[in-house]
Amino acid sequence: MSNILKINDLEKTYTSGSKKLTVISNISFEVEKGCIFSIVGPSGSGKTTLLGLCAGLDYPTSGSIELCGTRLEDLNEDERAALRNKEVGFIFQNFQLLPTLTALENVIVPLELQGEKNAAKSGIALLEKVGLGDRLHHYPSQLSGGEQQRVALARAFSNKPSILFADEPTGNLDEETGEKVIQLLFELNKEAGTTLVIITHDLDLANRTQQILRLKGGKIISNEKTTTV
């Protein structure tokens, strides 16, 4: 099976005045296409930094990233945006819905950016799939946390991404709602055949993925396949 994400000897260092802070270093791994991959580690281990770099949201200090067959270091900001729009989906801990857009409008933004004609139709279908067919025209502030994350799920899958990055997708939800959201995420993922990269603290969730990358102090301490099928 081919790899959709290839990371080679990645390092990210922040400079503040004369001080340098290396957040991650010597990071190399690969993610197979269609795989469910998780990155775990304690707070400050560099998980979010790594996600930002993998998705092309940030620039590494050194090393290379190949996403969907494209070397990110060769792309400028707008080319990266175009790549994300076509190939990448996101789910964030804080949902990150656009507060001034309704649920449906939020979902169809990636499609509209692609110039899709039937964006609304696809958007409604996706919202119905996540159980929010009666909340199409509600603003984020009128939805519960779980509902907001379901809208975010629908949005993440709306552009039929090749790879989906989920940053602590249940971090802001109670256990029961979180579980429902994860079920839904896995279902949608299975249906779409998308590669899923999840960042989480939750080892139970990590154990439900096919491969776990463990980070500590900005370095990989293990990268193992699980028995999960």
Place this chain on the structure above:
Amino acid sequence: MNATTPKLNFKWLLKMAWRDGRASLSRLLLFMASIILGIAAVVSIQLFSENLKQNIQKQSKSLMGADFIIDSKQEPSKKVLAIVDSLGADAMEVNFASMAAFPKNGGTKLVKVRAMEGPFPFYGTIASEPAKAGATYQSLKGALVDATLLLQYNITAGDSIKIGDLTLPVIGALQSIPGSTAISSSVTPTVLIPFSLLEKTNLLQLGSRKEYQYFFNAPETNLTALTEKLNPILNAENADLDTHVSTSENLGKRYDNVSRFLNLVAFIALLLGCIGIASSVHIYIKEKLKSVAVLKCLGASRTQAFLIYLLQIISIGFIGGVIGSGIGTGLQFAFPYILQDFLPFDIEIIISIQPLIMGIALGVLMSVLFALLPLLGTWYVAPLEVLRGAEDNLKKPKFARITVYFTIVLFIFLFSFWMLKDAADGMIFTAGIFITLAIMAGVAQLFIQAIKKFFPTSWGYTKRQSLLNLFRPNNQTMVLVLAIGLGTFLISTLYFTKDILLAKTTIENKKNDANIILLDVQAEQEAALLQTFESKGLEVIANVPIITMRMERIRGRSVNEMRQDTTINMRKWVLNREFRVTYRDSLTETEEIVEGDWIGTAVLGKPIPISISDNMAEDAGLKLGDAVVFNVQGVLMETYVSSIRKVDWTSLQINFMVLFPSGVLENAPQFNVMTTYVPNKESSAELQRDLVVHYPNVTILDLRQVFTIVEDILDKISWVINFMAFFSILTGLIVLVGSVRNSKYQRIKESVLLRTLGAKSKQIVQITALEYVYLGLLGSLTGVLLSLIGSQLLALFLFKQPFIPSVIPFLIFIPGITVLVVLIGLSNLKSVLQNSPLEVLRKEL
């Protein structure tokens, strides 16, 4: 895969701009309000100025009533008469000020008598009641009397009027005649009489002021060539040629000053609008940066993200421009009504498209320009902010920021240059605005530093917390001090300037100052008049001899020769003026020597030491020791400037530009000016009736009436100034509301957190109220103090007037604006106090 830059997809951008904007509509409306008012002010004033110019051009002939006029302030010389004859005057008049009496009720009034011969005006009409009276008064040998005067004295057609020794019937009421304004007519109302009866008035005596005018109906004449050819000859004979073109140009120039002031006011309203835009957009975009980062995560390009918000700003600027232009168009219909007494003609309002387009373009331009700096944030915000939430650390490249700042400065300069029509003034104005801003920013910074350094740690929690708010991250001290400060600065500068402008024309009628002035008292009438005063128990306050004279030679050069010289550095009026001069051995209390020595007595056989006023010295370019030869009714007198005096012209005393010492003019042909004080209206009327009967040539100026008229004029001027200032003040208030209202989103999260941690309503209110008290006080105080300095400079250099600042800005503006800031600030808390913290966070953030 090959990644390419996403297409712009304009339709989607518009859709996103609308989707995003509709949720923030109330905030954007406030932002739009500042544009609307600024544009309304500019468009209404521009349209009106345009109309004024067009009307003056269009009506130039009917404003003058003739194609050209030759006029002379004295009996025309043979040479002038020969020119008049050769050109074939179609009408002529002699006009002078005189007392008129109404035998029906004994009323008397100082009027301007215009003795007319011929069918003047050739363009425009004499508006009268009955309408035909304007055409028949000459043949019916009657008078056409100013309509208001007739109403005041209860006189109707058929009653009589007495001018000098002549009594004639009133044929009708004169409503208007080309060449005179309502204001000038209210000071000396016009009485038209046939020229053939002038002799019978017996008022044309030596020394009395009169003007001869010859009117020409010659539409085919090349007026420029005629002016070039005749004016030098006529000027040498103390006469002048005015064409309808030059008159309308002069009139245009006169109203240019009015336009300039109004433009300045409009500009201030517009600038306030710009501050409104800048402060609203600053906070608006700051809150949008997270959404922009999300959009970028989802694949929007920098250009797309930038354009969504730029389109919002352009749309608001466009709509604001359209509404503002609409209001401005409607408003300019009010100007002719407001200014009717100042204009010698009716204004026909024509809506020209240019100011409307300019209004809309200006709305868009100023919105974009003043929003550009915060808008740059949408370009530079990284998608990573979604994960990090660190948009406060957003860096905008120096080059981009400097370019925007430079463009803003350029815009303000170009706009002020366009408004003020003077590059230097434009530069000073622009520099003034930026120096003010810099000082305010400095004050805000100093204030922050001072609080940090001298933080009162012993204060109670709420007081400390409110002080901490002023310098903690997310503080709004700089933005609000700038917005409140500059708004207050502009409003209060306008107020102070208005005071300076109005004070310039304010006069005081002090008790026991003369309130009756008698002009043209002949030498042989002096003794009898003094007797009359004594018999009525009136004190003669001043009895001043007057001698009329002209300048013959200045520093050895003939005045006639100097008139032809276009290179000389002096005002031409000096060369043409008939000076009214007095002589005495001492100075009065309204005079003060500023240069040289006052010499009170002349030595026979030596050049005469004269004293001239400082304004005359400036206009004539005369210095101490300069020789001037005066022609005193045929006799040449050699003088030299021995002193220069500062004269208080506003004192309404009898003041003189040229003052001779005693010992030389005593035997020259002269007349006197006498002043007295009458205690009430009745005794004034009785004195005037008496004098008109026995001394018909004497002109009586009743200062009581003049005071009333001047007060009326001042009322009208202040109304106009206040009306325009209202625009700026309203915009300023809207900007203030906008700025403070926008700050709500900065503080609400903290208030909710405090609430969650158990803070009582009273504590939250106290913290917020105190923070806004500090900001309101600091902003408004800085604004008023800076405007005080600015107005002092304006008074000193522009208006050249002493400046006594009004206490209104200190007593009303500072507390008023502070209270307003606190009230708006507290209104932001309403939702925090009335709802649960979670509800607030959901609703507001």
